[in-house]
Amino acid sequence: MTDWLNEKLEKAAGWLREADGILITAGAGMGVDSGLPDFRGREGFWRAYPALQHRGFSFEDMANPARFAEHPTLAWGFYGHRLTLYRETVPHEGFAILRRWADRMPLGAFVFTSNVDGQFQKAGFAADRIHECHGSIHALQCIERCTNDVWSAEGFHPLVNEKTSELESPMPRCPHCGALARPNILMFGDWGWIDLPYEKQREGLAAWASTVSKLVVIELGAGKALPTVRRFSERSARQRLIRINLRESVTNPMHGVGFDGAAEATLQLIDTMIA
Template sequence: MIHMLHTMKQIKRMFNNCDGLLIVAGTEMSSESGLTNVDSLYSIFEFLQEPISSWKYICHNFDLYRNTEPHHGFKILQHLGNQFEQGCFVVTSNFDGQFQKAGFDAEKIYEVNGNFNWSQCSIPCSSELVPTPIFDYQNDVDYIPKCHICGAVLRPNTQLHIDNAWNSKLFDSQKSKFKNWTNQCKNILCIEIGADASNSSLRIISEQFFKNLIRINPKDFKHSHPNVISLPLKAKFGIDLIQYAIQEFE
């Protein structure tokens, strides 16, 4: 009980001493809305070998992404971010667009694995990105979306395994905006949510802000630095706890 009170007060101090909120979100942030990523299913070679079945599976998941409402934790984080002078920025390995759907500013989101809402030429013949096509994959059984420039198969603008053909145009732009935002902030509070130890692309980023880092993870929550607050909780419970600490403790 005493330890929990100390943790609550420490969270409130971090909140009061920072001018920007960085949200670093892994798969658990979306899985608590009922979603999973599909990045482990395909390499670019497998995708091109089976484009019809690949697109059927992609469309099935895309339907889930579009029809799933973000859980209440998204709104809490958005409300907290609005209280900072520099607002908040989101870095996520999820490509389901849930933060945009929850109302976060798309100009302040850095998706390190890309975004399912955009597609690209599989070659690619250009740096052009197009909205991911929506079609009746259950009835149009032989349909394959193709690049309007060269006729090659379209693919989602997400990083696949062993991917030497990913169009990083959107990624590069988001990364640049993230860097500019961090330079504007004097002191950043980082809330890392559901980024497992194996997710090095996220942890490398969050651990740069170890002086004001809150890690929410039911399994991989440990950190060697004494300043880091580790909450061995699932995403929604951890976010609720942070909100309670900020509202109730001085």
């Protein structure tokens, strides 16, 4: 271990020992260690969804409400596959480390994540301590927005043809008007997303953060391509940001320190320094 890395680890561990609360900010890289696919670039996306490569669709093309209007069985094939994948995924050990750190602190933790996979809830984080800034795949809404209601996707069990990436089971419908339902997720070019549940989450996060005097921000797997999480981390950090990123860990010293590495392994490394 280099002296420079050891110095950063000691600094991060010291902040965590002193903290009365931690803000966990997470992007897509947080789920990769749990076995979730990396959609970075078209090639990464097409490795996960080869049928969509033949059609020439990128992640941005599929994560778009226009697909539900133009080709609903393909749109729901894509999201139905993801829904099943997230339901079956087991959160990696890094989640448990974060929970253990939070449990030692007077004000615990709050999560801010652009991930729609529900992995923090599955790992045992309280639902009222999570702000999902891009929504959740585990909730549905009406594509026609006949109502501002959202409802659980629990009763929807998609059957997807792996060769065509199309949904073969019945598509979910709005219980109010019978129109097609869609995931309650913020997509590209999306003016119909119902964000009311997440506004309440945002208000809860702001109220919690106002009570924390020795806040540490731990950012995990948040890239620059969609910088929502990175920017929120930097605005919130109070010069105590711990940024963990496999490819884009560069951090302004005014914000905190950065670590090149995967989420799980780096959290384990920091954990050994705290004990």
